[in-house]
Amino acid sequence: MSYFGKFYLVGPEATKAVNWLFTADVSKAPGSTVYTCMLNQRGGVESDLTVSRISPGDPASPLAPTxxxxGYYLAIGGAVAQHNWSHITSVLQDMKLQCKLLDCSEELGMMSIQGPLSRVVLQEVLDTDLSNEAFPFSTHKLTTAAGCTVRAMRLSFVGEMGWELHVPQEDCVKVYRAVMQAGARHGITNAGYRAIDSLSIEKGYRHWHADLRPDDTPLEAGLAFTCKLKSSIPFLGREAVEAQKAKGIFRRLVCFTTEEKVPMFGLEAIWRDGEVVGHIRRADFGFAIDKTIAYGYIRDPAGGPVSLDFVKSGSYQLERMGVTYPAQAHTRSPFDPDNKRVKGFY
Incomplete structure (x- = not known):
């Protein structure tokens, strides 16, 4: 996970900047971590990321600058880090606020320890209480691991209880070895990005570039919860999102599963009641539910809004190489829809 982009947005007017940049309310107390989107003026999603409120730290440490x-710490998928940097820089230049964006991507590594036994393993490595009460989901803190200072974040992109460790580059190998040694008797193993792809789609977590693009809005993508629409705080793209909410959603991202274990990769046609209503953006196999999973945006051929009732009322097939396969549409994640596992309840 070390390829992630890791930026700091700091300064006297940093909170003004984050209020405008991010759809969610990220200006919480230090120690909080918030999943949010960034939008363009049309309401399209330019990024999804996590933003953590931080306190000033040691000028010599990339973990907490003075x-x-x-101050806010931004963790962003590495493939789109430059896109995020460019978008944020452009917005900050237009706003002319007293704050600056710092890139510490090369100075920090990142490892993610996920799964039902992640707390057991990390409790042997981290010098802090990892209980739900002391370290709840969506929070972070500085602590030590193998004698090294790290920033631990309780987050998940795979639908399980887990923590991210953000580690100074020179300490990455030492911390990694300590984690693997502690986890050896619990069956810990390395996992690559294809595992993350499968696990994340099974949980319904979005991937920017596939599920999300600059022409997709949070309302269409099922991410309305990231938008602070109940507050009076303005943010970039808010007017467009509010206008769409009032007018109705005319396309919607839907999860599909097929009973037949057929490989799908994206761009497969989505049929509803005998008509093509969209195409698959992303697909993979979900090993926990033992089914092929696919996500795609659908429209109403009659031109009407795509409500949840519209989604539920149709009969669906996914077409792969000229063959259609019966599919079930889901309005919630087919895996742990109540989000109990990420909060440590198994």
Whole structure:
């Protein structure tokens, strides 16, 4: 996970900047971590990322820079880090606020320890209480691992209880070896990005570039919960999102599963009641539910809004190489829809 982009947004007017940049309310107390989107003026999603409120730290450490005012730590998928940097920089230049964006991507590594036994393993490595009460989901803190200072974040992109460890580059190997040694008797193993792809789609977590693009809105993508629409705080793209909410959603991202274990990769046609209503954006195999999973945006051929009732009322097939396969549409994640596992309840 070390290829992730890792930026700091700091300065006297950093909170003004994050309020405008991010759809969610990220200006919480230090120690909080929030999943959010960034939008363009049309309401399209330019990024999804996590934003953590931080306190000033040691000028010699990339884990917590010194700054005046407020500080935020941004963790972003590595493949789109430059896109995020460019978008944020452009917005900050237009706003002319007293804050700056710092890139510490090369100075910090990142490892993600996920699964039902992640707490057991990491409790042997980290010098902090990892209980739900002391370290709840969507929070972070500085602690030590193998004698090294790290920033631990309780987050998951795979639908299980787990923590991310953000580690200074020079300490990455030492911390990694300590984690693997502690986890050896619990069956810990390395996992690559194809595992993340499968696990994330099974949980319904979005991938920017596939499920999300600059022409997709949070309402269409099922990410309305990331938008602070109940507050009076303005943010970039808010007017467009509010206009769409009032008018109705005319396309919607839907999860599909097929009983037949057929490989799908994206661009397969989605049929509803005998008509093509869209195509698959992303697909993979879900090993926990033992089914092929696919996500795609659908429209109403009659031109009407795509409500949840519209989604539920149709009969669906997915077409792969000229052959159609019966599919079930889901309005919630087919895996742990109540989000109990990420919160440590098994």
């Amino acid at each position: 700054f005046e005012g407020d």
